[in-house]
Amino acid sequence: MNKVNQSVGKYRWTICGLLFFATTVNYLDRQVLSLLSPKLSEEFGWSNSDYANITAVFQFIYAISMLFAGRIIDKLGTKKGYILAIVVWSLGAIMHAFSLPVGTAFSTFMVWIGVGAVPVSIAGFMLSRAVLGFGESGNFPAAIKAVAEYFPKKERSLATGIFNSGSNVGAILAPLTVPIIAELYGWEFAFILVGVIGFVWVFFWLIFYEIPSKQKKLTKAEFDYINSDETEVIETVSETNEEKVVWFKLLGYKQTWAFVFGKFMTDGIWWFFLFWLPKYLEAQFQMKGTEIVLPLSVLYSMTMVGSIFGGWFPMYFIKKGYTAYDGRLKAMFFIALFPLVVLLAQPLGHFTFWIPVVLIGVGASAHQAWSANIFTTVSDMFPKKAIGSIIGIGGMAGGLGGVLVSKLGGYLFDYYEAQGHIQTGYTIMFVLCAVAYLIAWSIMKLLVPKYSPINDL
Template sequence: MKETNISIGKYRWTICGLLFFATTINYLDRQVLSLLAPSLSEEFGWSNTDYANITAVFQFIYAISMLFAGRIIDKLGTKKGYILAIIVWSIGAIMHAYSLPVGTAFSTFMVWIGVGAVPISIAGFMLSRAVLGFGESGNFPAAIKAVAEYFPKKERSLATGIFNSGSNVGAILAPLTVPVIAEYYGWEFAFILVGAIGFIWVIFWFLLYEIPSKQKKLSKAEYDYIHDTESQVAEKTATPAEEKVAWFKLFGYKQTWAFVFGKFMTDGIWWFFLFWLPKYLEAQFGMKGTDIVLPLAVLYSMTMVGSIGGGWFPMYFINKGHNPYEGRMKAMLVIAIFPLVVLLAQPLGHITFWIPVLLIGIGASAHQAWSANIFTTVSDMFPKKAIGSIIGIGGMAGGIGGVLVSKLGGALFDYYDGLGHIQTGYSIMFAICALAYLVAWSVMKALVPKYSPITDL
């Protein structure tokens, strides 16, 4: 097998590496606010509901934009679409550093249109999060489309797991760097420095990426290997107008709804961990600033195991004779059981903060394993020309689920904090996090009980 891989070439893994670094940057930019939230909440007087509203703006704009991001990626192509996405979200990340002047203008505009005054700090961060969410919505539709272009079906979950592990690396690097940068240079510089990294990635993507049929660095043997399990004879290179698939037609398939429901139920869980864990460690254990560096670094290091291992796991069943979809669904059922350990985070948290950190780490790791596989169910079922659009529709559903989870969390934490029992609020949220995956898998399996590829688009 090693000799075969050498002879056919490995350029597809260079593309996977670029997707990995883009996703790392994506999550670095996304997480800066959550790591600075305890100190920013203290500086600007934010309540849990205020912070929930700021994060909800990101999730809402991300959700709505995902619906169009996939279409834009399909229309512009993976190369141009990805460049546009990362430039926009990098600008949004840097805007956070100028949230006060931006907030003044935005708050004035809100009054002018009759919505009412919004506190300047909240308004500025809301607008910055909106731009960030709009740009970041393009990452996964572009990345999944690139994987479908460069990998045969049997390798797609592994490639997806590898590039998706960039979210874990970003989540690890963020607590190791952001609090330190903020402590020595100020919170504004943390947003600027992290946001600027995206512009460096654009240069490499521009130089190294092209669709396989036009990629001079790709050998014919590797091109043939990429397509050897496809039903089509050659990669489609039709014009954007010819590749366009009507949204309403996509909504007519149960396969679309299975993906949509799975994303709706589970995306918000990951975002809850990402946006609220620093606040949780502060509220429950009095940790803030650089105190959270080690526990968060350990927790997100655990998630890399889930991301890469989850990408490999279906191959165990596929190699035993199951088709890709059946193998993926069997793997996802096993994966969905692991988040149940999060139910023990609060009951055992009084012993040491490391117990909830490790248990939540297992749940977050399971999410990444789940994510690597749920994305790949789309390329299993749909032709390449529809993948970006389907990913966009599912991403919108996941974003809406994230908004609901964030708003529910903020309301619960303020309510129980007022009663002096904020830990009860976290117990409720952790229960939701633990059970969501089994519910999602059950509905997905009911909608698409067996492998049913779409052939009439």
């Protein structure tokens, strides 16, 4: 334990632990479908485009909901807003197990309103993914807001990196458990069991979380430390009384657009890795069921290192005298170089499947390092009352980028599979994955080259 923690306490890390737990559950819930996609595609006769449409529904609803999720979190406050989010997404996860009756009702309704028939299995999973996406959109706005409440700026990227590594843990636990559960008890039970875990988290959140100004478990020394670099007035009243921030005003800042473009260019890459890698292993190496457990577990274990390292990396530059934002952006440039190794995944993949697994793991690790920093640029630039809204706007952009990536992938894979060259489709997608971060960083640097905080909200 360092001297700072000894003198001021460490309760803020308990909150970080809860955020880590929630993010782990978040990624467990969203990954069940991708791990079972080869089995479900065979059972229901889905094409790559059908699967892309199902995943795109999640991403589209997630994207649109992110815009409102940030506002809802700002309005309800972190405590109530987070509970609402995780209850909704846990119910959405459980709905997947009942996709056939849900799909029958939804398909009948679509015919009744004159839209046309939708295959029952596709309709059921689409509706379930929509509910899941709506609920999961609240996770990152709430978590980033909680970090801004409980951590001084110099610790926020580390705290974000730690809680964001929950996405890696969820991604690791899912392939270790979901295929086995599905094999033993059926795919429906896998969705139910993972969905129930969210309700366990709510119990602990109710016990341990409160805003710092009302948190009885927080010492005065730690409270003062948390707010030591703040220029804004510390909250002494309920969060719901915060002054409303107008969306259109936020869109007038280059800082907003830097975050938005960075998310648009890179979120879809992570989701491509998350949703399509099981199908890639099946298409490229004929791996199914429990065969994918070890390679995916290794790959996602690598990403945990990226998330923690990404949270620490900017502190190296900050200690050298850079502002938090400038140090973060410098770190993000070096991070953006690592995904370039994904360009070698296909050319070297004919030797052994472990080569693309490791190379894609490096790219996915870089994304998590990138993510830990791009989220924290918001709290570098904007006052606390606007953080949820900015995260929501950027999250919407990232979700829409994810929709485009999924739709493009589904089209390319079906097109080249029909020609007997599905590997070409994956080659094209891996090129996009490799260069997206450098493009994103260049635009962000162009829009906000130096630290420029917003002080007029």
